[in-house]
Amino acid sequence: MLKPSSSVRVFLYNQPMDMRKSIDGLALIVEQQLEQRPFDGDLFVFCNRQRDKIKLLYWERNGFVLWYKRLEIKPLFASILRKNRSHQSFPRDERLSPTGS
Template identity: 60%
Template sequence: MRKSINGLAAIVEGSFKLDPFNGSLFVFCNRSRDRLKILEWDGDGFWLYFKRLEKGHFKWPGEGEAMTMDLSGEELAILLCGSKVELKLRRNEVNGRRAV
């Protein structure tokens, strides 16, 4: 996760053989899957978004070697919010509530 805009754009062009200027979002994740960066070209410059999870990790598809996938907006949202769903499912349920 040391690369910034120029390094990530070079990966998109060199490794993935894609155009970083086409308006797509390019999402990168670290090995422990608790940090990600999103590279976006908005027409006159790049945006670089960064997110670090304090608990849990992202449910990243195809762990291991570099790969590309086409995701819909909904699929990207699920990927980004997957840890929130996982943490909600881990909560202890409240049992035996009584009104006094």
Template identity: 60%
Template sequence: MIRPDTRLRVYLCREPVDMRKQIDGLALLVQEAMELNPFEEAVFVFGNHQRDKVKLLFWKRNGFVVWYKRLERERFKWPDRLEGDTVMLSGQELNWLLDGYDLSAMQPHKALDFQSVG
């Protein structure tokens, strides 16, 4: 699996985001709403209202990259104990979040083993 580098700065947008937004819309959110530079060496993390989808945006040398993950049964445990609209995480905390850990309780999602899509 492709994983973000644990040394990167990670900015988590606490407010839900419309997952129909693509690269330009997400980059504009970083610049305007989060008041950060979307071209810096960092990962910007966005989740939907139901917290079952997440998008990661980052600039890589000559273009933007978007990662998208959809959970089939569980929900991402968005940090709620912190203040502000933007939360800074470590790369390791981001990987834990993507694995389903509740960062405050350190409890992961159950592993699922499907055999078909339908």
């Protein structure tokens, strides 16, 4: 189970992502497009064009963790991804929650 600490920042990449990308490709996007450091322990969220698949990338102690999920219900981030920004960061209480609580 994924339980990030209270100090973890979450970044949602708002552009559709090719879900064939793996750790190295996603870490490169974090560095070049999000202008963040992938080794700082922050959580980076990527969605495909249909918004029914997500990948989470984060650094844990001695290596990257890549988490993949296919969503079977209405996509969680559909309204956020319609905004015209390259990424979105969330305060602690809004992370990965469809209701913001």
